[in-house]
Amino acid sequence: MICVGSSADIEEGRSKGLEVEGAYLFAVKRDDRIFLYRNSCPHLGTPLEWEEDTFLDPDGALIQCATHGALFEIETGHCIAGPCLGQNLQKIPYLLDNGLIMVDEANLGKRNF
Ligand code: FES
Numbered sequence: 001m002i003c004v005g006s007s008a009d010i011e012e013g014r015s016k017g018l019e020v021e022g023a024y025l026f027a028v029k030r031d032d033r034i035f036l037y038r039n040s041c042p043h044l045g046t047p048l049e050w051e052e053d054t055f056l057d058p059d060g061a062l063i064q065c066a067t068h069g070a071l072f073e074i075e076t077g078h079c080i081a082g083p084c085l086g087q088n089l090q091k092i093p094y095l096l097d098n099g100l101i102m103v104d105e106a107n108l109g110k111r112n113f
Helices: none
Strands: 002-006 015-020 023-030 033-038 062-064 071-073 079-081 095-097 100-103
Antiparallel strands (some): 015 023
């Protein structure tokens, strides 16, 4: 297992980009739960953020891709609007260990696609 970040570093209702060993991920904290995804839009495989650590729409209700505006549910990564409608962000399984977000290297991959 490898540590990709600390839960305490992610504010409630906010998102944060994470990079570890060449893999690009992002996390969203909502209701004190962490949702972890690969930072790759299912539409074209581009990173999703608008600017650093900004992966959510203006209301903070949904994940929104900066390239063409696709909207995804925070809890599931399911696309509910936009060019990749019906597709999903790649969810990364993790364990919390004393507040540290731990991911199996096998689930990390070295590439962003
Ligand atoms: S690349 Fe994300 S919506 Fe097109």
